[in-house]
Amino acid sequence: MNFAPPHVAPVLVAHLPEPEPRRRLRECFDCGQLHRMGPLPAGVVARCLRCHAVLGRGRRDPFSRPLALALTGLLLLFLAVQLPFMGIDLYGRDNAIHLTTGAAELETYGFWELGAVVFAFTVGAPFARLLCIGAVLSGLRMARPPRFLPLLFRLDERLRPWAMVEVYLLGVFVAYTKLGDLAFVQVGLAVYALGGLMLAIAATDAALDPDAVWDTLEARGLVVAPERLAAALRAAESPEARVNELIACTCCVLVVGAAEATPCPRCGARLHRRKPEAVALTWALLVASLVLYVPANMLPVLTVSRLGQGAPSTILGGVQQLAAAGMWPLAMLVFFASITVPVLKLIGLAIMLISIQRRAAGRLQDRTVLFRIVDAIGRWSMIDIFMVSVLVGLVRLGFVASVTPGAGAVAFCGVVILTMLAARTFDPRLMWDAVARVQAPPRRRVALRRWGRPKPFTARPAS
Ligand SMILES: [Zn+2]
Ligand SMILES: [Zn+2]
Structure with missing residues (x-):
């Protein structure tokens, strides 16, 4: 029977909206479990069936809202750099600084690497991230978007952990409180702009839906290699596909049937089934940071001198002074x-590495949670470095008072960066692989059938 009125033109089936949302394979990057997942409704959180890691969140307005927030963030960052940051007044001598003064002053003391790191984490990375997000989301609104959009969005994904405005603000707060006893300290408008920037970045990340952006880039034909993408997706969906031939891209999360170490056909990132040499690399970074941990705590991080007198203080010394x-x-x-x-990170990563090498089966879930904690808290150790940069820039009052950085700060900064890199080279999926290999030989067919059928994912409304 045909209910369509005779004057309606026939519509090609291919142009009709799909009857149900397209479901694609999705790998959990914490345990390696494969799922089938479609686009998520707004407010819904999809979690891994095995380890409860968050696989995705449905956003209400994944394009306009993050674009507006990213542009607001760029404006606030411009204000934070341009407006006066902080001022100090002691015995009639005063000094006023901008946001970037601390990093520049570290360079004049010969600690250029420290200055470069502070600048990169507080201004460079946030600026690049907001610019990338703004360019991608506004590019998608164009009739003919530029071809480099996937590259920019990939860059944003890579820079995410290194933008540390919130940690810097806490370092500013510690420096401000430390100086409160010593001198009259004024907080400039740039600090408020920086506070706004922190909120804007957090809100942008909360509103942005990377899955939706990648899907839209793909739908608009903005992928690195369109033909290879079609073939790789066909290979992933074919009934002959074997689990160990599927690779999930760690950047754009697409699961494809492709060879190891080839570039992702959608975003261009190199594809690896597991992070290459994860155990050896993480051990190497861990040992290097352990070696640096000794000078980081033995050498002074800064010297505060008042009226020509002052002694160098270590990290622990600074804590004792505060107490x-x-x-x-x-x-x-x-x-x-x-x-x-830093100690928690070193011990936590060592426990996880040893458990992989010993093929330990116990407390897998707890070890995965431990990995998430280690990965999340690492950046907060930068507080001390940021505090040093603020003090060095601000307290330059000649004989009256001055703060000079110490070599301990460089070593400590090295520890933080190396442990952050160690958490990124580590692959928690190896902990689950090690157990799977012990408990049962790989039964590919069974495994394939287990995830091959569409299965409901655990979803709960966001609170
Ligand atoms: Zn999982
Ligand atoms: Zn990719």
């Missing part, structure tokens, strides 16, 4: 961020 001045909450905060977190 002696009665600033207990701040002392505990700095102690936790600078001493506890």
Whole structure:
């Protein structure tokens, strides 16, 4: 029977909207479990069936809102760089600084690597991230979007952990409180702009839906290799596909049937079934950071001199000074961020590496949670470095008062970066692989059938 009125033109089936959302394979990057997942409705969170890692979140407005927020962030960053940042007044001598003064002053003391890191983490990475997001989302609104959009979006994904505005603000707060006893300190408008920038970046990340952006880039034909993408997707969906021939791209999360170490046909990132040489590389980075941990705690991170007198102080010395001045909450905060977190990371990663090598089966779920904690808290150790950069820039009052950086700060900064890199080279899926290899020989057919059928994913509304 045909219910269509006779005057309606026939519509090609291919042009009709799909009757149900397209479901694609999705690998959990914490445990390696494969799922089938379609586009998520707004407010819904999809979690891994095996380890409960978040696989995706449905956003209400994944394009306009993050674009507006990213552009607001760029404006706030411009204001934060241009407006006065902080001022100090002591015995009639005063000094005012901008956001980038601290990094520049570190270079004049010969600590150019420290200055470069502070600048890159507080201005460079946030600027590049917001610019990439803004360019991709506004590019997608064009009739003929430029071809380099996937490259920009990939760059944003890579820069994400290195933009540390919120950590810097906490470092500013510690520096401000430390100086409160010593001198009259003024907070400039740039600090408020930086606070706004922190909120804008957090809101952009909350509103942005990378899956939706990648799907739209793909739908508009903006992929690195369109023909290879079609072939790789066909290979992934074919009933003959074997689980160990499928590779999930760690950048754009697409699961494809492709050869190891080839570039992802959608985003161009190199494809690896597991992160290459993960165990050896993570061990190497861990040992290197352990070696640096000794000078980081033995050497002074800064020297505060007042009226020509002052002694160098280490990280622990700084905590003791804060405690002696009665600033207990701040002392505990700095102690936790600078001493506890690096040790926790070193021990946590070592436990996970040993458990892979010993093929330990116990507490897999707990070890995966441990990995998520280690990965998330690492950046907060930068508080001390950022505090040093603020103090060095601000307290330049000649004989009256001055703060000079110490070699311990470079070593400590090295520890933080190396442990962050170690958490990124580590592959938690290897912990699950090690157990799977012990418990049962790989039964590819069974495994394929297990994930091959569309299966409901655990979803709960976001609170
Ligand atoms: Zn998982
Ligand atoms: Zn990719």
